[in-house]
Amino acid sequence: MALQPAPLSAMELIAAEPVRLVHGRKAVCDGGIGPLGHPKIYINLDKPGPKPCGYCGIRFEQAPHHGHEH
Numbered sequence: 001m002a003l004q005p006a007p008l009s010a011m012e013l014i015a016a017e018p019v020r021l022v023h024g025r026k027a028v029c030d031g032g033i034g035p036l037g038h039p040k041i042y043i044n045l046d047k048p049g050p051k052p053c054g055y056c057g058i059r060f061e062q063a064p065h066h067g068h069e070h
């Protein structure tokens, strides 16, 4: 059996995706159009740091706040 060349994996594609800053505490992701499309889900951004979408792996992070919220 010959080794098959590995297709470009989704993870490699995602590594090239910048983190998407979201104003608000929830991101909405449906993967966009094309092969990464998936049912719309909401991603909780309450905690700091980027959060990957469980379907397509695009990362979202809450945009820095301006003003005084604390």
Ligand SMILES: [Zn+2]
Pocket: 029, 030, 031, 038, 053, 054, 055, 056, 057, 058
């Ligand atoms: Zn997604």
